[in-house]
Amino acid sequence: MSTIEKLPNSISELKTSAEVSTESRGCRFCNHPIENLVADLGLSPLCQSQIEHDKLNHPEVFYPLRAFVCDKCLLVQVHEHVAGEEIFSHYAYFSSFSDSWLQHCKDYSEMIIERLHLNCESFVVEVASNDGYMLQNFVEKNVPCLGIEPATNVAEVARKKNIDVMNRFFGVQTAQDAVKEYGKADLVMANNVLAHVPDLNDFVGGLHTILSDTGTLTVEFPHLKNLMELNQFDTIYQEHYCYFSVLTLEKVFKHHGMQIYDVEKIPTHGGSLRIYVKQQINSDLEVRDSVSKIITEEKDAGLGDVNYYGRLQDAANSVKYQLLEFLIRAKRDGKTVCGYGAPGKGNTLLNFCGIREDLLPFTVDRNTFKQGSFLVGSRIPVYAPEAIEQLQPDYVLILPWNLKDEICEQLSYVKNWGAKLVVPIPELTVMESK
């Protein structure tokens, strides 16, 4: 049979490359075969890396970037193309470059020290402790703590702040070794790391191992409900393996002998949740109404129905068309647009939209490790923030939209030459600077 005979009657019936892809894998949590596509974001390089000047003539590897949802446990996930060790052993994300993030960590540490009555006799563990931005608050209050961090460069920065760090990937084995050396923890923090974990069961098993019988584990993660409702499709990238609802996480923790006992909504990363988890055998801590309340909200939004998730594709396409229309119009009108920030999500967005230097000649970032490099895929150069004042573009496109209030304040000076600020998500918005 020739190819022509296989063609359907209309273009809308054509199958996409994601639909005809024959590869099927098991769910990261329950191992059920994964087939339901949430969004196909085309081909993308690893988002949380950058291209150095001397590598500009080298090729780059692009991987299919597709999110799926498991129809059994409803875990949203992407396929793994590159091992976690390769990605996270030298990680450029220094958390300390965001003021609002540092404040968030300080507020959290004060709250949790009081809530759990932590003192110099307690023991606190942070998994993925990064450059020590969180644990420094515990060191200041004389609460003994340990960081576990796989990236050597950021672990070194933490050690310089007098923070004890195990420079290893976290899982059951690391947890057992830590318990042998330090004992079990009264507080375990796993903030914004669960999405980055390729072996979810080994990681959560490790949390169960290191948490004391009476201890509390807090986990912060961007809420899947916001990703779906606010078109945050650009938070999908190769290094984010999973996207969580409480509906699914409740099952994951139960499987590993733990239970979620409280949930709070927090504003970080475009709307996150902080869950409080205890060992199942601990009956001293009551499960609060907040848990069933958030699950009801998730179900009411549609997250309990596997068919709900496919709508993200239309939302992503809509953002793409709006942004391209805006950039092309600006170009035709002789206006200049630059970027602000070089976050992983910016790379997903720019590569999905096919935006390159002709439409966005440069971006800037406060992170000195990113300055002087080029964005993956798009090869857009990254400069220090001072470049905006010097080159005076007509528009500044804010890529880390989750920090837009903080960035709008930092950029208040652009009004001096009449420039406007642009936020691409949930829909394109052009704003006067404050």
Ligand SMILES: [Zn+2]
């Ligand atoms: Zn599953």
